[in-house]
Amino acid sequence: MSQSDRDPPASLATLPTEIADSIYYSLPPATLCILARVSKEIYAAVQGPLYRRPVISSQRRLQAFVKTLNYVASWDKKTGDARSKSIAHLTLKIDPAKEESTTGKPLIAVILARLIRVITRYNENVTISLIITHSACDAQPVRSFESETFPRVTDLILDLGGEPVTQQTPSSSTMNTVIPVRRNINQRGYNNTTGVRCVPNSKFWTRFFNGASFPDLKRLELHHRSRAGPSYDGGWASERILFTELDTLGLARIERLVVNSVPEFNDAVLMAGLQHAPLLTDLQIEDCHVTYNALDKLLLHALPILHKLVLRVSPHSSFARHARDALNVRGMRNSKEEVPHLCPHFRRGGKNLKHFEFAAPYICRDLFLDDYEKEKLRESGHPGTLAGDDSGKVVQGALDIMLVTGIVKRLRQTRDTDSRGNRLLEGSNMEEDRKILERERSLRTRKATIEREGWTRRLNVLEGMCIDGDTFEELATLANVEEPGIAWTLGSRPERRAFRVIGEIRETVRYSHEFEKDRPRRRTRQVERDVNDDLLGH
Template sequence: MSQSSSDPPASLATLPTEIAETIYKTLTPATLARLARVSKDIYAAVQSPLYRRPILNSYRKLQLFVATLNKVASWDTRSGDARSKRIVHLTLLIDPAKEELTTGRPLIAVLLARLVRVIARYNPDVTITLAISHSSCESQPVRSFQTEEFPRVTSLVLDLGSESTSRTQEAPSRGGSSSIDTVIPVRRHIAARGYNNTTTGGRCSPNAQFWIRFFNGRSFPDLQRLELHHRMRGGIGSGSYEGWEGQSLLFTEIDTLGLAKMERLVVNSVPEFNDAVLMAGLQHAPLLTDLQIEDCHVSYSALDKLLLHALPVLHRLVLRIPNTSRFARHVRQKIGIRNLEEENPHLCPHFRRSGKNLKHFELTAPFICRDIYLDEYEKVRLRESGHPGTLAGDETGEIAQGGLDAMLVTGILQRLRQIRETDSGTQVKKTESTSLEEDRMLLEKERVLRNRRVTIAKEKWTRKLHVLEGICVDGDTFEELVVLAEVEEQGIAWMLGHRPGEHAWKVMDGMANELDYYNEFESGGRLGGSRRLEHDVNDDLMGQQ
């Protein structure tokens, strides 16, 4: 049917509300801001999606944003509560070096906290992500966090250390380990503009005051996710950190009240992090389910205690131990020595015993071994069946002699585990008929296993191992790790990398596929890797550019 000439022309303003709102949700903040200038009707319609999840990448835009909230605010005369635009989640991307270059003075914490409190007053249920890039431990606003309060900041991401701001565009992502890699905007020609935000790191050593500002529950009363990326020049494993892991730090109960809400903790090359900080977090963070420790100077003894207590409750664990770790070398030297008086904290068995419920597990270490897969009984049965036989590996884990009988290994383990799975439930007496209670328990066990497989497939559970130097035990091979992954639980994807041999494999449901090592484990390596595509938020944020 043709449209009558008397009918008004179709437009966005005449669309049904449900369709219009669906369209608005797909548009960027910058597009919504331009669309709001079309007409008064559309301006009113886009207010909710425009302010629902705003992203602000400068202190000036934060000031303008708060000024808008103040302008349109209303007050409930009965309760005295103030209301303005409804904000569900606010993302603040602050670059102190850029702010100081623009204004001629540093951005101090009190100014930032004041505006955050205004937003929290208008929106008591808002969640705020605060990401501060190109800063340092002893510069503003980070050094004054402890004297201010930042309500409703649920996620805090800090990029600290001695990296120049010009490095952000050049450095490739490390496998998605850092949230800051995805939220920090690209700065064009930043070095040419005179940015110089380096630090010697002289004060960057284990100290309680650095952590209290994040852990005390006063400065960040709603903090649930904390990420610290330090990236010190020369690497965290340098000799200058000798003995820091055992340095005693005193935390009172008041200093750690905020850890009760902590769900995610990421520490990447942070020299202030040591055994004492790890133990404090372990003891006072009952809700912690996501933990990432990368290139931090913590001992294997502390990690041994961490894995023993935390693995059963964690959902995600990323542990990257630097190639220079003297703790890893000490453990490898002691493995295999009988009647050893001192305790030898071997980490690999912990993941087999307590890591079955991890949705994502990643271990990068100088030495990793098959104890992640096998218990002592399984190793004995393999030896009795002729494995490893003449098979022997060199110091890096490459096969030096003999050959790996993959069919023998997988066949024996599959039979052993099938028998164990059958016998692990209720034992049925051979002389009596199965009771209804026994039937019920067997059916319940099958239901639990079926639900677990569905959950694993839906959530795409993963395991990632990266061997930097070799295997924990002399003579063992990396190829055996790949074969052992083939008989692990169905639905879980295993990624295995071997730096000395430049090997990479993906194993899932008994199928092993070889991958390009540099693309999977060494982004930015000799083959170039896949460079991270960054989004320049300077072109896409609402408000004036």
């Protein structure tokens, strides 16, 4: 047999199209770029995977990318439509400080918007994630967002935090001015940007909420973290911000909102977002200066419709301290006074949360128990009746785990079966039987859903309990009798203890491993890199 009669050696070019595509789509862009230089056949084959979900990290590369799209574009002479590479999702990660250092010119919003519009012209169904790092509230390109339109940007992540510096304003010696700074990559330190006071104002939020600058925005993340943590704790939480109806049109499409240490965020912004965002299912508020009164209203209305909630209150929050002091005044307190207590809301409205994290200075067992269950525990003679007696005296004693779990389980089982049992004894009809069967079916479906989706709960007690006498140990015990299948992680910063609880199984874990990210970041050179690693990992 001659050499020419033999089968050609196997290669990527000779593989069936379906197998080759599955290989190409699993490879990273860098590998695809190398393969594209192998041969004309492979170059043509990798074009789809290479351009389907590109990631671009600078304005120069974005300009080169758009130049390539223009070069290979095709036009329909009849309709005027243009088509180029097929892009499903584009991720832009741009550092304005690096751009300015490289080109000598600031990255301005108008150029960024024009480049994005070219891409959307060729791919009308593309979705875009825009990530801006090392910027500032009053620096380019953020300050000019409201003057431009960024179509098909569905995800917007802004890192507005450098190390804030505090300066005295000429008009007042008591009001501090917080000016965020950007990194200068040519120096070890930071350079100030020309900024304005980072205080609650409608102009800052309108560019994100009005639906004009970002008409397709669904997920918004704003991170204003600094190395020293939140440095603003003035009287801005109650400062009024007025939004017109046009200012909030874009909120109707928002599904995810993350605000992390954002000085411009206060009660008024929170209430506006709550009222005009019917599709919001993922909400994360971390170390923002909002009052407990506003959070009380938020949890009352938003918990039943949210799928994910992350609420982290600063350990130095004066609102948390005030609420705790009011809760521990017995007898003499005005019965008409409303005390904003966040813990009971999670028990009443948080049953359908797939995931929630709650880190606050004070947390208590009201997150698990209602008044009827607490009363039955008191009647049982439990030595740690931790809410105190009628005179306000705290009765401290050892926690009887068997007694607490036994009573709570029995009460909940009785409540669940009483109505069904009474109807069956009285004689049921077919309609009642059907309802009982439907309820049992829904419970089985819910249990399977919880196990499949891995529902989780995380609690981090930063200072202590809401009520004098309550203990962290009791929280871990009560988590044992919660709904089966949901994983609880509970930590106490003062005690440096943490537990992981799933059903009746409880194990001790290291607090530092589970809740290290909840602690204020130390002043190290690596913090800035860590912040952006967190941003890009969302």
